[in-house]
Amino acid sequence: MVQLTVQNVNRVLHDNAGQRINVLEDINFNVNSGEFISIIGPSGCGKTTLLRLISGLDQPEEGQLTVDGKPITHPDVSRGYVFQHGSLFPWETIKENISSGLKAVYGRHYDKKLVDHYIDLMGLKGFESAYPHQVSGGMAQRAALARSIVLRPELLLLDEPMGALDAFTRADVQNVIQRVWKQTRTTMILVTHDIDEAIYLGTRIIVMTPRPGRIKEIVTNPLTFPRDRTSDDFLKFRRTIQDKLNFGVTEN
Ligand SMILES: Nc1ncnc2c1ncn2[C@@H]1O[C@H](COP(=O)(O)OP(=O)(O)OP(=O)(O)O)[C@@H](O)[C@H]1O
Numbered sequence: 036m037v038q039l040t041v042q043n044v045n046r047v048l049h050d051n052a053g054q055r056i057n058v059l060e061d062i063n064f065n066v067n068s069g070e071f072i073s074i075i076g077p078s079g080c081g082k083t084t085l086l087r088l089i090s091g092l093d094q095p096e097e098g099q100l101t102v103d104g105k106p107i108t109h110p111d112v113s114r115g116y117v118f119q120h121g122s123l124f125p126w127e128t129i130k131e132n133i134s135s136g137l138k139a140v141y142g143r144h145y146d147k148k149l150v151d152h153y154i155d156l157m158g159l160k161g162f163e164s165a166y167p168h169q170v171s172g173g174m175a176q177r178a179a180l181a182r183s184i185v186l187r188p189e190l191l192l193l194d195e196p197m198g199a200l201d202a203f204t205r206a207d208v209q210n211v212i213q214r215v216w217k218q219t220r221t222t223m224i225l226v227t228h229d230i231d232e233a234i235y236l237g238t239r240i241i242v243m244t245p246r247p248g249r250i251k252e253i254v255t256n257p258l259t260f261p262r263d264r265t266s267d268d269f270l271k272f273r274r275t276i277q278d279k280l281n282f283g284v285t286e287n
Contacts, residue, residue: 036113036189036222037103039066039089044098046084057247058084062098064241064253066190071216072224073237075280081248082226086192089224090116102190112140115183119195123167123175123182130154130163133181140186153181156218157211173204177211184215193225197232209235217260230276234269235262242279252279 044062047055059081066072074082087093088100091110100107123132137145154160157177167175176196197205213236216223227233233240242251258268
């Protein structure tokens with residue numbers, strides 16, 4: 036992938052009472068190859084809807100989404116998607132889960148060495164034969180990540196994959212994602228509620244506001260790698276993003 040372009044995108048949905056909801060309004064941005072984009076915003080601002088549009092699972096009422104100038108019309112193996120609950124198949128082992136996409140795409144002559152490489156890279160060695168219910172939540176998410184990345188997508192969409200994890204496991208999976216991003220240079224787009232996570236991983240941060248879901252600002256992350264969550268620069272940038280999200284502001 037060279038460039039993802041999202042141009043003048045509007046998405047309207049209707050609630051159970053038939054009321055129109057402008058879920059996304061006038062969304063515009065570009066993503067270049069190798070970037071790590073974090074999308075942050077309060078619940079209901081349309082983050083998941085935006086990822087679904089980029090994946091091709093959904094289509095906008097207006098505007099267009101393209102990859103290298105070609106419209107996104109349907110899901111494609113070149114765009115991976117990792118969900119909050121990794122949705123591993125419970126009846127398959129960790130290794131079988133990681134291999135499943137490759138098998139579906141390439142048949143039984145898929146590249147087994149690639150599977151072993153990602154099992155290693157994700158720190159899953161020794162757990163190949165375990166079933167999802169036998170591993171920790173962090174391991175299950177690392178396996179879900181491996182299952183997507185093994186297909187070598189040009190673009191990986193991450194829909195709050197750390198959302199259900201405790202703080203320690205979350206930090207661990209963040210480090211794994213960063214390592215995979217650095218090693219593979221896969222373009223990644225992460226949806227998150229967590230400001231620290233958005234800053235720790237993102238090269239640019241898209242700040243969204245709800246009702247209607249709009250982009251408030253796209254902020255380039257000034258922090259270099261390796262990033263230290265406790266450094267003064269990190270905390271200063273955190274404050275900048277917090278202010279843009281109007282965190283801590285209460286209405287009387
Ligand atoms: N299929 C649907 N039909 C009707 N309304 C929907 C549908 N999907 C989402 N919505 C509404 O669209 C809005 C945006 O939803 P979306 O899940 O994209 O937001 P989000 O920012 O990802 O939220 P969260 O952070 O809580 O996951 C919400 O108000 C939601 O209720």
